[in-house]
Amino acid sequence: MIFDKIHALWHPECYHGWGKTKRFFEGWYYKLVSENETHALAIIPGIAMDEKGNKQAFIQVLDGKKKEAYYHRFDAEVFKPHPKKHDLKLENNRFSSNKISLNLPDLKGEIQFSNLHPWSTSLLSPGIMGPFSFVPFMECYHGILSMDHVLSGSVVFKGETLSFDNGRGYMEKDWGHSFPEGYIWMQSNHFSQKEVSVKASIAKIPWMGTSFIGHIAGVLIEDQLIEFTTYNGTQLLLCQVTQEAVLLHMENRSHRLEIKAKREEATSLAAPIAGFMDARIEESMKSEIHVLLTDKKRNKVLLNDTGTSAGIEVAGNYSLVMKG
Numbered sequence: 001m002i003f004d005k006i007h008a009l010w011h012p013e014c015y016h017g018w019g020k021t022k023r024f025f026e027g028w029y030y031k032l033v034s035e036n037e038t039h040a041l042a043i044i045p046g047i048a049m050d051e052k053g054n055k056q057a058f059i060q061v062l063d064g065k066k067k068e069a070y071y072h073r074f075d076a077e078v079f080k081p082h083p084k085k086h087d088l089k090l091e092n093n094r095f096s097s098n099k100i101s102l103n104l105p106d107l108k109g110e111i112q113f114s115n116l117h118p119w120s121t122s123l124l125s126p127g128i129m130g131p132f133s134f135v136p137f138m139e140c141y142h143g144i145l146s147m148d149h150v151l152s153g154s155v156v157f158k159g160e161t162l163s164f165d166n167g168r169g170y171m172e173k174d175w176g177h178s179f180p181e182g183y184i185w186m187q188s189n190h191f192s193q194k195e196v197s198v199k200a201s202i203a204k205i206p207w208m209g210t211s212f213i214g215h216i217a218g219v220l221i222e223d224q225l226i227e228f229t230t231y232n233g234t235q236l237l238l239c240q241v242t243q244e245a246v247l248l249h250m251e252n253r254s255h256r257l258e259i260k261a262k263r264e265e266a267t268s269l270a271a272p273i274a275g276f277m278d279a280r281i282e283e284s285m286k287s288e289i290h291v292l293l294t295d296k297k298r299n300k301v302l303l304n305d306t307g308t309s310a311g312i313e314v315a316g317n318y319s320l321v322m323k324g
Contacts, residue, residue, distance in 0.1 A: 002018075002019075004018045004083040004084075005018045005019065007083070007084060009126060009133060009134070010121065010123075010126040011085075011086075011126075012119075012121075012126065012127040012128070012129075012133075012141075012143030012144075012145065012173065013085075013086035013097060013118075013143065013145045013173070014081070014082075014083070014084070014085065014086060015081035015082075015083070015088070016141070016175045017047065017049075017081075017175065018083070020049060021049065021053050022049050022050065022051055022052065022053040022275060023049060023050065023051050023177045023274055023275040024048075024049045024175070024176070024177055024275050025046060025047065025048040025049070025174075025175065025176065025177065025178075025272035025275055025276070025277070026046055026047055026173070026174070026175035027044050027045065027046030027047075027173060027174055027175070027272075028044065028045055028046065028088070028095060028145075028171070028172075028173045029042060029043075029044050029170075029171065029172045029173060029174075030042065030043040030044070030095070030100055030169065030170075030171055031169060031170040031171070031187070031285075031311060032111060032151060032164055032167060032169055033151075033164075033167050033168050033169070033189075033190060033309045034151075034162065034163065034164050034167045035163075035164075035165065035166040035167050035168075037190060037308060037309045038065070039065060039162045039164070040063075040064035040065050040285045040286075040309050041061065041062065041063060041064065041155075041157070041162075042060075042061070042062040042064060042283070042285065042311070043059065043060075043061055043095075043100060043102070044058075044059065044060040044061075044062070044269075045057075045058070045059045045060075045088060045090055045093065045095050046058055046059075046060075047076060047079045048272055048275055048276050048277045049076075049275045049276070050274060050275045050276035051274050051275060051276075054276070055076035056073055056074070056075075056076060056276075056277070057073075057074040057075065057076050057078060057079035057090055058071060058072060058073055058074060058270070058277060059072045059074070059090060059093060059104065060072070060269060060270060061104070061107055062267060062269060062283060062285065063157075063267075064267075064283075064284070064285020064286060064309070064311070065285070065286065067265060067266075067267045067286075068267065069267050069268060069269055070106070071270055071277075072104055072105075074090055074091060078090055078091045085097075086145070091103070097113070097116065097145065097146075097171075098112060098113050098114070098116075099111060099112045099113060099153075102155060106157065106158045106159075107155055107156070107157050107158075108155060108156050109153065109154050109155030109156055109157075109162075110153050110155075111151055111152070111153040111154075111155065111164050111169075112151070112152045112153050113146070113149045113150070113151060113169055113171075114149060114150045114152070115148075115149050115150050116145070116146040116149045116171075117146055117147040117148050117149065117197070117220055117223075117225065118144065118145055118146055118147070119143070119144035119145075119147070119218065119225065119227075120225060120227070125231075127143050127144070128142055128143060128144045128216055128218075128229070129141055129142060129143070130229060130230075130231040130232070131231055132231065138176060138205075139176055139177060139178055139180065139205070139206050140174055140175070140176035140177075140178060140179055140180060140203075141174065141175050141176050142172070142173070142174055142201070142216070143172060143173045143174075144171075144172050144199065144218065145171040145172055145173060146169065146170065146171040147170065147189065147197040147199060147218060147220040147225065148168060148169070148170065148189040148195060148196075148197035148220055149168070149169045149170075149171070150166065150167075150168065150169070151164040151165070151166070151167035151168065151169045152164065152165050152166070152167075153165070168189050168190060170187055170189055170197065170199075170311075172187075172199075176272075177272070177274060177275050178272055178273045178274055178275075178279075179271050179272055179273070179279065179281065179315065179316070180203040180204050180205065180315075180316065181204050181206075181316050181317055181320060182203070182204045182315070182316040182317040182318045182319065182320035182321050183201060183202060183203035183204065183313070183315050183316060183318065183321065184200075184201060184202045184203075184239070184241065184246055184248075184312075184313070184314050184315075184318055184321060185200075185201040185311070185312070185313040185315075186198075186199070186200050186201070186246065186259070186261050186287070186289055186310060186311065186312045186313075187199040187200075187310065187311045188287075188288075188289045188307025188308065188309065188310035188311070189220075189307070190307050190308045190309045190310075191291075191303075191305045191306070191307045191308075192305055192306075193221075193303065193305055195220070195221075195222075195223070196219070196220060196221050196303065196305065196307075197218075197219075197220040198217070198218070198219050198220075198259070198289060198291050198307055199216075199217065199218050200215075200216070200217035200218075200228075200248055200250075200257075200259060201215070201216050201217070202214070202215045202236065202239050202248065202321045203215075203321060204317075204320040204321055212230075213236060213239075213320075213321050213323065214230045215228070215229070215230055215234065215236045215239075215250060216228070216229050216230070217229075217234075217248070217250055217257055217259075219257065219291070219293050219302075219303065221293070221302060221303055226255055226257075226293070226302075228250045228252060228255070228257055232252060233252050233253060234250050234251065234252040235250065235251050235252070236248075236249075236250055236323055237249040237250065237251055237323075237324060238323060238324035239321055239322050239323045239324065240322060240323075240324065241314055241318055241319075241322060242263075243263065244262065244263055245260055245261060245262055245263060246259070246260070246261040246263065246312070246314065247259070247260055247261075248261075249324070251296075253296075254295065254296055254297055255293060255294065255295060255296060255302075256292075256293070256294040256296055257291070257292075257293055257294075258291070258292040258293075258294075259289060259290070259291055259292075260289070260290045261287060261288070261289045261290075261310065261312055262287055262288045262289075262290075263284065263287060263312060263314065264284040264286045264287045264312070265284065265286075266282035266283055266284040266312070266313075267282065267283060267284070267285075268280050268281070268282055269281050269282070269283055271315075281313055281315040281316075282313065282314070282315065283311060283312070283313045284310075284311065284312050284313075285309060285310070285311050286309070286310075287310040287311070287312040288306055288307065288308055288310055289306065289307040289310045289312075290305070290306045290307075291303055291304075291305060291306075291307065292304050
């Protein structure tokens, strides 16, 4: 078991809960958007354990266009992750890096993934958490499994066949015991310029009796992932939230990132607190994100575009992360 935990440390896509019996959650997030953006689903399998050791497995389904969400509960015993690779079974449902197979009451089918773009990893920075991956007391850990990939296949959802051939996908995950007290998250890979993906998140991070504002953003463009993180010297210059929009400005030595995200009506999802899925968050999948990315050294605009079918969450006491 200890070797499985060590293996997972450098493989964020794998299960991290080996040996955990209480106050723990882990969930994978698969975003599926059809080629014409008519259909957008988020599929979220996972497991949750409360402070008393009660356990449940689950699969959440978010219909981003119809703004409906469904929570399917399972006995924890049917949650079967592979110790060495991203391969999770939940009864007759299966989730991996290259496909998902669904057999839920109102959602059945299989979607394949190809040409994945995971976050960079190294010996001292295993994934998007960077050196914070090695800190054992973090409230919530995060992983980006693919910034962008191609979809193929179809599902039957509530009696309607939805084709995802030539659609775009995004894949991430979280684990720990609770989502942050206040945070902002957004993502889109539907820009006029092909194979561009943007993800950004700002969160209040508890730290040894105090806290700080952590920020992570990435722009995938022309097969290059430009990273903006707390640990790589990026400064968060602006974080503002209104009823209509979210404004973010970040800057590091080489690049400047300016984002204006248009907020839309959101749908309620279950979220973890002290291990169990008793909190609620609101997510929209119909938003728009305008992104301006500048290469400072060459004084050149690399991206000035608007992403559609964007996922946005403004959750908890988000005033804690506002700046500027």
